[in-house]
Amino acid sequence: MKTQILAPVALAISLAIAGCQPSSNETTQQENTQEKQPAAQAQQLTQSNPFFSPFDTPYGIPDFAKIEKDHYMPAFDHGIAENKKEIETIANSSAPATFENTIVAMEKSGEFLNNVSNVFYGLTSSMSDDKMRAIAKEVSPKLSALGDDIALNANLFARVKAVYQQKDQLELRIDQQTLLERTYKGFVRGGANLNDADKTSLRALNEKLSKLSLSFGENILNETNNFEMVVDNKADLAGLPDDIIAAAAVTATDRDHDGKWVFTTHRPSKNPFLTYSTNRKLRETIYKGYTMRGNNGNEYDNQAIASQMASLRYQKAQLLGYKSHADFTLENATAKTPENVFKLLDQVWPAALGRAKEERDDIQKMIDAEGGEFKVAAWDWWFYSEKIRKARYDIDASQTKPYFSLESTLQGIFFTAEKLWGVTFKERNDLPKYHDDVRTFEVTDKDGSFVGIYMTDHYVRESKRGGAWMSSFRKQHRMNGEDVTPIIYNVLNYPRPVGDKPTLLTFDQASTLFHEFGHAIQGLLSDGYYRSQTGTALPRDYVEYPSQVMENWMTEPEVLANFAKHYETGEVIPQALVEKIQASGKFNQGFGTTEYLAAALLDMSWHSLQTAELQDANSFEADMMKKIGLIDEIAPRYRTGYYSHIFSGGYSSGYYGYIWSNIYDADTWLAFKENGIFDQKTADSYRKNILEPGGTEDPTIMYRRFRGQDPKVAPLLERRGLTSK
Numbered sequence: 131m132k133t134q135i136l137a138p139v140a141l142a143i144s145l146a147i148a149g150c151q152p153s154s155n156e157t158t159q160q161e162n163t164q165e166k167q168p169a170a171q172a173q174q175l176t177q178s179n180p181f182f183s184p185f186d187t188p189y190g191i192p193d194f195a196k197i198e199k200d201h202y203m204p205a206f207d208h209g210i211a212e213n214k215k216e217i218e219t220i221a222n223s224s225a226p227a228t229f230e231n232t233i234v235a236m237e238k239s240g241e242f243l244n245n246v247s248n249v250f251y252g253l254t255s256s257m258s259d260d261k262m263r264a265i266a267k268e269v270s271p272k273l274s275a276l277g278d279d280i281a282l283n284a285n286l287f288a289r290v291k292a293v294y295q296q297k298d299q300l301e302l303r304i305d306q307q308t309l310l311e312r313t314y315k316g317f318v319r320g321g322a323n324l325n326d327a328d329k330t331s332l333r334a335l336n337e338k339l340s341k342l343s344l345s346f347g348e349n350i351l352n353e354t355n356n357f358e359m360v361v362d363n364k365a366d367l368a369g370l371p372d373d374i375i376a377a378a379a380v381t382a383t384d385r386d387h388d389g390k391w392v393f394t395t396h397r398p399s400k401n402p403f404l405t406y407s408t409n410r411k412l413r414e415t416i417y418k419g420y421t422m423r424g425n426n427g428n429e430y431d432n433q434a435i436a437s438q439m440a441s442l443r444y445q446k447a448q449l450l451g452y453k454s455h456a457d458f459t460l461e462n463a464t465a466k467t468p469e470n471v472f473k474l475l476d477q478v479w480p481a482a483l484g485r486a487k488e489e490r491d492d493i494q495k496m497i498d499a500e501g502g503e504f505k506v507a508a509w510d511w512w513f514y515s516e517k518i519r520k521a522r523y524d525i526d527a528s529q530t531k532p533y534f535s536l537e538s539t540l541q542g543i544f545f546t547a548e549k550l551w552g553v554t555f556k557e558r559n560d561l562p563k564y565h566d567d568v569r570t571f572e573v574t575d576k577d578g579s580f581v582g583i584y585m586t587d588h589y590v591r592e593s594k595r596g597g598a599w600m601s602s603f604r605k606q607h608r609m610n611g612e613d614v615t616p617i618i619y620n621v622l623n624y625p626r627p628v629g630d631k632p633t634l635l636t637f638d639q640a641s642t643l644f645h646e647f648g649h650a651i652q653g654l655l656s657d658g659y660y661r662s663q664t665g666t667a668l669p670r671d672y673v674e675y676p677s678q679v680m681e682n683w684m685t686e687p688e689v690l691a692n693f694a695k696h697y698e699t700g701e702v703i704p705q706a707l708v709e710k711i712q713a714s715g716k717f718n719q720g721f722g723t724t725e726y727l728a729a730a731l732l733d734m735s736w737h738s739l740q741t742a743e744l745q746d747a748n749s750f751e752a753d754m755m756k757k758i759g760l761i762d763e764i765a766p767r768y769r770t771g772y773y774s775h776i777f778s779g780g781y782s783s784g785y786y787g788y789i790w791s792n793i794y795d796a797d798t799w800l801a802f803k804e805n806g807i808f809d810q811k812t813a814d815s816y817r818k819n820i821l822e823p824g825g826t827e828d829p830t831i832m833y834r835r836f837r838g839q840d841p842k843v844a845p846l847l848e849r850r851g852l853t854s855k
């Protein structure tokens with residue numbers, strides 16, 4: 131899985147206070163919210179706290195040098211109090227409710243809080259320590275209380291509803307219509323329209339669901355930690371790489387099995403074991419250990435919990451007026467309805483399954499050729515597919531890495547962006563930054579106008595969480611009259627250069643750099659009024675689309691020739707090598723797509739249920755897999771018992787989203803391939819219809835404006851090598 135763009139906590143907060151932002155900082159000095167605090171002391175506190183006045187820096191970049199950790203909590207408290215007051219003022223106004231005095235006023239409220247949140251949550255992800263974690267823990271319940279205060283404010287909802295009911299007479303722009311719709315629906319989806327008895331039922335359902343979801347997650351954790359496969363005979367380690375054996379020895383010591391080797395169902399242990407171990411019996415043991423988690427009939431069993439959650443979610447959907455939980459969730463997605471999701475998955479499924487069967491037959495052939503007298507089973511797949519991969523496309527990372535230094539890859543990205551949209555990047559070493567690793571670029575448009583600030587933070591650090599993401603210290607918007615320019619950053623975890631040798635990236639790492647830039651450029655080129663809808667404020671099944679599109683340019687000969695040069699000799703990467711890498715990308719895609727789709731369909735099935743009746747989870751899953759014809763050699767990527775995405779992670783009826791974004795990406799790339807990868811008309815239209823509007827309108831409509839039609843599935847099948855041969 132490639133990336134995550136937003137710090138989840140920050141996202142949750144921006145959602146919790148969605149549609150509720152700021153006012154200026156004018157009143158902060160006299161606004162003493164802590165009654166017991168002596169006024170003079172409070173004033174002193176706010177004067178030395180950089181959050182209490184606009185940052186006096188170039189472009190208003192956060193004044194990192196002056197921000198101390200002790201500044202966050204007072205700033206949060208002030209921001210929360212201020213936001214609360216703003217909301218009260220809107221809710222209790224005696225003037226008739228209008229779009230401006232209600233919807234826009236809500237959108238503008240919370241400016242102060244937004245500002246401190248952007249800095250704090252940006253830095254908790256990349257510069258964390260005990261103190262930052264303690265602040266996060268302290269502020270989290272305060273923010274959810276604020277979210278509740280807003281969501282449950284009956285006067286506020288009455289005004290929002292009053293505006294919503296006049297929506298057809300208001301002659302609103304499309305982004306304003308979207309804002310009104312979202313604000314109103316946000317309340318309705320939280321139960322604001324229900325009578326008191328139903329509100330009580332909803333609260334009870336939410337409470338039960340949140341408890342079950344917590345237990346589900348804890349059970350997986352326990353099941354994962356409790357399983358161990360102890361190996362005491364060295365011969366049983368045959369085939370495993372040395373570092374994996376060494377790690378297993380350490381695990382053994384940790385678990386009081388000194389002198390032996392212990393393997394677990396954690397991925398870094400299980401995956402290499404399945405891929406390299408020649409011991410078929412042990413492969414079976416660890417495979418079953420993994421796939422039976424949460425389904426062992428013990429105290430950590432998740433089957434009944436999953437079934438209860440599906441039932442409760444159905445009841446909740448009913449209460450709120452939806453046919454099913456999937457209907458409820460998908461209302462806010464690009465897909466819109468479960469029928470649309472099934473329609474899409476059904477188009478990809480036969481091609482993926484067909485290819486997976488061919489791959490299975492290839493594996494069986496290899497087994498037969500080796501004289502293994504057995505039928506391939508699920509625990510054989512990794513082992514034999516790795517053998518086949520090695521035979522067909524053995525590419526060592528050391529062959530490609532010298533062509534992808536971090537610096538040249540970054541320059542390749544800037545080259546691509548300039549060719550497409552005329553934007554240029556000028557490095558500035560004199561601007562505020564939160565760490566020495568950060569590099570800052572001034573971004574300028576074709577016509578010389580200033581676009582925004584782009585920061586990169588590329589190197590791995592202990593205080594940084596893993597992965598790669600994009601976020602912002604300030605989003606583009608225009609809701610207060612003036613044009614607020616964005617401050618966008620990309621954070622990655624690449625190794626530091628050693629001595630004179632630059633950081634060299636694997637092909638996938640270079641691809642990730644393009645990917646994250648794809649999010650960043652959407653944040654930079656954003657052109658909208660309201661902060662809650664600009665940049666990457668997009669549905670989950672759509673937000674990865676522009677970033678995935680960006681990856682495509684990287685492997686084009688014209689782009690490679692510009693940047694993929696050997697760091698010592700300057701030689702451009704041989705095209706044959708690139709083709710080999712691309713071909714290997716299609717390898718085993720039948721399996722990958724099939725196990726993914728099976729999981730996506732399982733998610734959709736649980737959440738399209740239109741009954742509160744409890745299901746037997748094991749037979750529910752088995753029946754479903756039988757219905758779609760999944761072969762025995764492949765299990766869904768997540769089985770019900772450990773499907774944390776949907777039962778403890780907030781992705782319910784959303785796991786399909788990855789492939790949904792992929793369809794848009796492949797179809798868009800086809801347009802560039804047909805018209806020319808740097809065709810100005812296509813690039814302009816992509817910028818105007820996809821990048822600039824962000825979440826101001828229904829994405830499917832914007833897409834049609836760009837492409838002239840809905841995306842087709844064929845380009846994706848082609849890319850994954852799933853078309854019939």
Ligand SMILES: [Zn+2]
Pocket residue numbers: 133134135645646649674677
């Ligand atoms: Zn992404």
